Amino acid sequence: MSESQGNKEITSRSKDYSQWYNDIVIKAGLADYSPVRGCMVIKPYGYAIWEKMQSVLDSAFKATGHQNAYFPLFIPKSFLSKEASHIEGFAKECAVVTHYRLINDPNGNGVVVDPEAKLEEELIVRPTSETIIWSTYRDWIQSYRDLPILVNQWANVVRWEMRTRLFLRTTEFLWQEGHTAHATSEEAVEETRKMLDVYADFAENTMAMPVFKGVKTENERFAGAIDTYCIEALMQDGKALQAGTSHFLGQNFAKAFDVKYLTQEGTQEYVWATSWGVSTRLMGALVMTHSDDFGLVLPPVLAPIQxxxxxxxxxxxxxxxxxxxxxxxxxxxxxxxxxxxxxxxxxxxxxxxxxxxxxxxxxxxxxxxxxxxxxxxxxxxxxxxxxxxxxxxxxxxxxxxxLDRIQAELLQKARAYRDSHTYKVDTMEDFEKVLDSTGGFILAHWDGTSQSEEAIKEKTKATIRCIPLHQEKEAGVCIYSGKPSMGRVVFARAY
RNA sequence: CGGUCAUUAGCGCAGCCUGGCUAGCGCACCUGUUUUGGGAACAGGGGGUCGUAGGUUCGAAUCCUGCAUGACCGACCA
Missing domain, CATH: 3.40.50.800 (Anticodon-binding domain)
Known part of the structure; x- marks a missing residue:
């Protein structure tokens, strides 16, 4: 039976894809549920894979001139108010520390929060660290000689999500966040693109997972960024998964935190910024790219046991x-x-x-x-x-x-799947037909407006995953509005 | 945050509708014997605050209410 029909402890993909994913994560010993809603315990076998990922990425960061540092878990509430669009993006999912002491319950029910121990200023558990890092960079940067600053940190962050999935979206997750400061816009953009390439190389060569590189539309952009670059992968159920992002932050945070430097010419200029990150979500991507009804399939480079x-x-x-x-x-x-x-x-x-x-x-x-x-x-x-x-x-x-051959063939196989599930589509009818049959990436013309993007999302639940980095110039008309378009963008239903 | 369903041994479940002897079963675990090329067999054994807090009752795993956690669907989401 087990020769041909899959593992009896794992729900088959065709029967229930979500359940299959959960079964793999649990039965392969990657993670467990925890007593805390939306959080998980990453088990030794799963953590060993994460450590392999960390070590490959960390080397790549070091090779591109970055150093690791560590910034606090807690962020003063006032910091988050400084960059308007940034706080707007995160306010709804922040955990807040209001007190610093517990006391024995006078009624004998264990411990309770001491009402006397209220914090002067509440602390936010970091959902990301731009604000605390930029408040620090202000002290580090005086002149052009202090630039660039190329820093990365490995950390945990908390985002109070409504609906969670193991690895894919958890309340607390592990990630790395790079935060760099530059003298010029050009240099910062170059850094943003460079780190996107680091991620894309990692996805393909280490995870054996092919990705599209692109830029996010305004709707999908990181709160506080000028441009968000991303890598997008395709999962076996035809849904897209954002696997990494790299943001060009312009001078938004420098202005919010008043970070200026003295130029060679003696003038004061605001610093240019980037940030970039990948998270334990990659573990979910890894599972859904290669695994089958018999269980997990790991690329040899990441396998704790080869x-x-x-x-x-x-x-x-x-x-x-x-x-x-x-x-x-x-x-x-x-x-x-x-x-x-x-x-x-x-x-x-x-x-x-x-x-x-x-x-x-x-x-x-x-x-x-x-x-x-x-x-x-x-x-x-x-x-x-x-x-x-x-x-x-x-x-x-x-x-x-x-082992080398397996690594190469996993990538080939995943790429063949991705390519055969990437469709050029020119009508809304075909667009919906693809989504409701096999799913996948859809390359279609878009007029560049948020209205059309929103309308398509409303109608089909598909979003623009990215505008391809090397978009072919091709005259066409928007699939929704019929207005002129100069090139195709990548649509998909996404995780 | 709303709807549906679930929560009984480490895991998977039955028992609940119709309240009543000592709460069962399969897998896993322990002991022993035989086994070993695709999830071995037999015999014996250990393991339970029935998610949690209340309520109804002479009596609650079972009926009622709140809460917690999970799954699915929806809303939300860099």
Whole structure:
């Protein structure tokens, strides 16, 4: 049964896509629900994947000249009032700290908030850190010699969302936020685009997830930004997912926090800013890009375990196959491959096969008595679920090659899916037809007005995910209003 | 924040409608034996504030009310 019909503990994608996603996250041990509404516990296996992501991204940030720092979790309420559109974007989802002490309830019901311990000024749990960082940058920046400032922080943030999903939208989530300050607009724009490229490279080369790069429309733009650049990925249910954003903030925050620098010519100028971030939402993207009805599928670069070795046999035979596995495991380890040897003799081999498929381990190596005789091993790929018998000779290099191939083929497969679900559409009728059948990205003409954008969203629930960065010039008419348009934009229903 | 549904052992569920012996079942767990190439078999065993707070009642897992958490739908959302 489990050979062909998926894991019995996981709801199939075709039956209930949302439930499938939840099942994978829970059953693969990525995360658990917590006692706090909308929050989650990221479990060791899930966190190990996040740590891999962090380490690749962190290296890329360092390679582009950034340094890590850490700013406070709490932000004085007054800071958030300084940039009007910024606060407008976040006000509705901020957690507020009002008191600093608990006391024993006089009625004996545990502890209660001490009404005497009210804060002078309330503190906001950061939904993002622009305000506290720019209030700090004011002290750091005097002259052009202090610029640029290229800082990143790894942190948690809180946004009080109405409706949450594990990893995709949680009340508290982990992310990195880069905040840079520059002398010129050009330099800041260049930084914004550079970091977008870092994200796109990461998505494709590390996560094996193809993305569209583009610019957000005014409606979808970050509160307080001049331009928001983004990478957009397509999930297996035909819905788009914003996987990362990079904002050109202009001088909005410099003006709000009065951050000026002295130029070489001796004049005072406002500083130019960027900010950019990706979050644990990427974990959700990873799940929904590659996984199947048997469980998680991980690209080898991110897999905490790249190869699992399973000895098969009984009694004396098991002793020998186990010894052979041990020998191979240390050989692979020496090459830097992340291996796990599963010696548990309380679990049957079949049970283990299913288990490691659920966990998304890219390769499974099984050694049984027959293999010992023939000096072979059974090598099974998680992504294709193909098994082959291979000679033990040269096994390590074969495994290395196969891991590389899996990484490349996962990207190819995801790109083929994305491309075959990207449609050029010229009428509202076809537009809705696509959305109601397979879903996917829709390239269509748009007249550039918020009214048309809103009307399309109202009618179809699809939004403009981005205006492609390298938009082809093509004369056409807006799919909604019939007014002239100079190029196509990317529409989709989105997470 | 509104609607619907759910919450009983680590997990999945039955029991509730029609209140009443010691709250059951499957998986998992522990012991032992046999097993081991796709989620093994048998025997024995341990594990429960029935989400929570009240109410009705001689008696509540069961009926009523509030609250909490989750799922789905809607509104909301960089």
């Amino acid at each position: 190869v699992v070795l399973i000895p098969v046999g009984k009694n004396v035979q098991l002793e020998s196959t186990r010894a052979k596995c041990k020998e191979l495991a240390s050989e692979l380890k020496a090459l830097g491959i992340r291996v796990k040897l599963d010696e548990d003799d309380k679990k049957s081999p079949g049970w283990k096969y299913s288990e490691y498929e659920m966990l998304g381990v890219p390769l499974r190596l099984v050694i049984g008595p027959r293999d010992l005789e023939n000096q072979t091993a059974e090598l099974a790929r998680r992504d294709t679920r193909q098994k082959e018998i291979v000679p033990c000779d040269g096994l390590a290099s074969r495994i290395n090659e196969t």
